[in-house]
Amino acid sequence: METRELRYFVTVAEESHVGRAADRLGIAQPPLSRAIAQLERRLGAQLFVRTPRGVTLTQPGETLLREGRAALAAVEAAERRTRRSAVGVGRSPVILTAKAGASSELMLKLLDSYAGTPDAVAVEVLLSAPAHQAPMLRDGRADVAILHRPFDDTSGFDVVELQVEEQVLILPGGHPASSRSSMTVAEATSIPGLPMPRWPQLDGSYPDGPGPELRDLTQVLQLVQLGRTAVVLPDSARADLRGGLTVVPLSDAPQVTTVLAWPPHSTSLAVAGLARTAAEL
Known part of the structure; x- marks a missing residue:
């Protein structure tokens, strides 16, 4: 599949309507409909149920939406991280994302400890709204993230636990x-x-x-x-x-585990150093 086809499919799935998806993509509706039909033929699966009001996903469509989003995020991540690495080989800043207002004391300890290591590079901290951190890590806007289980999805990441609390x-x-x-x-x-x-x-x-x-x-x-x-x-x-x-x-609330997470395929020495510091803490 081409990334163009995946973007077309994901947009139709998110809009639940081919016409609205075409407007969002800036293309005409007929070629978008043909592209979706061609994708269905190639995969041998019906992705949408067509109704007068729009479209709904089939089970294969739900699978492709989940996998397609991950694939597009990986492509975006590759582009962003490559551009950042061109800034200065081995010395480009590592980007850490965390929830605004959360884990402040823990993050300060981590950053102070990392700054004292011999090979430390600059760390750019991106504070964002809840639920944004894992997607930012998947699509390359961040290199590492502070996440909180069970609320954040850490599947597919390497992690080191920082603390467990009530x-x-x-x-x-x-x-x-x-x-x-x-x-x-x-x-x-x-x-x-x-x-x-x-x-x-x-x-x-x-x-x-x-x-x-x-x-x-x-x-x-x-x-x-x-x-x-x-x-x-x-x-x-x-x-x-x-x-x-x-x-x-609260007597019966699940414990919260705060972790430092990063993509398992990361080859960044800075990310490795930050993870090593987190493990030592």
């Missing part, structure tokens, strides 16, 4: 529930007047619900302080809390 509920100080010594997850997520924030999904959309859309932790903590929401976070979030917030431990 989860806690953060809610407004003075709220009746703030006097609790502990809670269950079910209790924490059903406090009247404090709907849980909605975390972004992999495609950037948000699930339906009454809670605010979470874009970064600084934003959501301010909303907690204003009494608009409560949020479940790893226990290390205590270090960044301001006044007017209370922490209640």
Whole structure:
């Protein structure tokens, strides 16, 4: 398959409509329809069910969407990393991505320790919204990432564990529930007047619900302080809390494992050095 065909297919799948996909791609609808039909013939599988309202994916189509996105991300990663390596062989900066407002103390320790190693290079830190880190690592916008299991998808990456911790509920100080010594997850997520924030999904959309859309932790903590929401976070979030917030431990929440992740095929000495530093920490 050609990358052009894969991009055509992924765009149609994301739009669920050939006409809208053609507009997004900047091409006419008939050649796009022919390209999809040709791809189906070559693969020997029907990828879409056509309806008057648009198209829906078949099971083979869902498989190709998953694999096709990964393949396109790999092509983009190859291009980006090659361009960066041309800046200065062996000395181009390593790009680390992490959630804005998360793991600040841990990241500071990692970067300080790495900076003290003999072969250290500059580390460019990209702080981004939740759910963005793994895709940025897959498509080459980042070389390494700080991820949090079980929330981030670390499949296909090499990882080294940095820390394992419990989860806690953060809610407004003075709220009746703030006097609790502990809670269950079910209790924490059903406090009247404090709907849980909605975390972004992999495609950037948000699930339906009454809670605010979470874009970064600084934003959501301010909303907690204003009494608009409560949020479940790893226990290390205590270090960044301001006044007017209370922490209640959760008795049955899964532990959060923070990892440093990188592509398994990486040949960057800088990435290797950062991973070695993380393992020593």
